Amino acid sequence: MKVGIIGTGMVGSAAGFALVLNGAASEVVLVDQNPARALADG
Numbered sequence: 001m002k003v004g005i006i007g008t009g010m011v012g013s014a015a016g017f018a019l020v021l022n023g024a025a026s027e028v029v030l031v032d033q034n035p036a037r038a039l040a041d042g
Contacts, residue, residue, distance in 0.1 A: 001025050008032040 003025040005012045012030065019025040032038040 002027040002029070004029045004031060006031050008038045 001024070003016075003019055005016050005028065008016075008030045012032075016028045016030055019028055030038045
């Protein structure tokens with residue numbers, strides 16, 4: 001399953017990490033106003 005998360009703050013990055021770690025998502029896309037932050041958190 002592909003999942004998109006808008007906002008890569010503490011909650012968004014933790015949710016993305018948990019989705020991948022638990023195998024609930026095969027692909028996670030992080031989107032943020034600051035592209036550098038989204039890239040760093042991904």
